[in-house]
Structure formats: C-alpha cells, structure tokens
Amino acid sequence: DSGVTQTPKHLITATGQRVTLRCSPRSGDLSVYWYQQSLDQGLQFLIQYYNGEERAKGNILERFSAQQFPDLHSELNLSSLELGDSALYFCASSALTGVGNTIYFGEGSWLTVV
C-alpha cells in the first residue's frame, strides 16, 4: 500500500459525459501527479500540482482539467468524454517537487466510456 488513495476504483460512463476522479496523496506529501495509461499509449504524464499550484504539464487534453485543494487532495475532471478516453488513470504523490523526491503511485481508477 503506497498510501495514495484514489476513488472511484471503477467507473463506467457514456460518451459526452463528465466525470471527476479523486486522489488523496500520502500524508504530508505536497505534490500530486496524474497519469493516464491506455493499452496503446502506455503511461502518459498529464499534470503535476505542488501545494495547490500547477507545476508541470504533460499531454493533457483541453477537455481535461485538474486542481489541488487546500487540504492537498486533488481532482481530475474529464469532460465531453470519448471512447478513446477509456483508460486507467493514476494519481501519484511525492513529498516535495525536487528530483530526489520519490513518487508513489495509487492503484488507479479504471474509466470505461461506452
């Protein structure tokens, strides 16, 4: 158990809908990361937040957005969902944002768009 908690574990929704994935980082961790893993793309970095501020951005679609709240939990919002958005979404956290900080991953949220 990495200490990173993600909800829901599984989610099925229809195309065009909007969903929110939630992440609670490890206790005391200030940095949160979101990753997407689909069968054909592998693990793709989406976005990083540190203490409420966006710090790094990867291949995140404009239909997707994220935020980190004062209590340090984070949410990933996915809107206008398409079939291709079906994937496993991972949240990860680290204590700080420097390179020596280890990133720990949650168990992921399975999203199926039908």
Add this chain to the structure above:
Amino acid sequence: DAKTTQPPSMDCAEGRAANLPCNHSTISGNEYVYWYRQIHSQGPQYIIHGLKNNETNEMASLIITEDRKSSTLILPHATLRDTAVYYCIVRVGSNSGYALNFGKGTSLLVTP
C-alpha cells in the same frame, strides 16, 4: 530528458538473480536514474534510484557505470511475484516541477 533503452522482454528462473540492463548514453551530470515496476495494471511501484553511486535497498541493487551511460537493476533472488514490467527512467532535477516519463520498459517473466 535523457532517453533510455531497455530490452523489451527477459526471462529469469525463480531463485536466480535477475539483471535488467538500461542504456542512457545521453545522460547529463544532474540526471537521476529511477527504476519502477508495474505488476499487471497495478500502480507503478518504486524500486530504487541513484545518481552516481551504486545503491541497494531491501528490494534491489542499482549498479551505475562509471561513465553513467548505463545501469543495471539487480533483483538478487527473483520470485514469481517479481514478474512485471520494469521501467528505467532518467529525469533531470528541477524545483519548478518535474515528472517521470515512462517508456515501454522490460517485461520480466520469472519462471518456476
């Protein structure tokens, strides 16, 4: 970030040492080498990381060549539960923000 090259797959007999190589010939002086593994769609699991010196923890050892252009992850006594995809990642440090960029990794199969 420095690019890494790993063999797509490897086999190892249970109880033997598994040696997973990684080439990172364009690595620069301040880039760390990280190893993660992912067991069948579970969350990636941190194994070990290092900068210049060899490192060892309860899971594995990391051997980095003197020129830092390659490294080897060693699982000293592989078990069936070590069957997973192993990712070697090189990431430069930055206090403004950073993330680990995963490649395709090495699929390690441990056989009885």
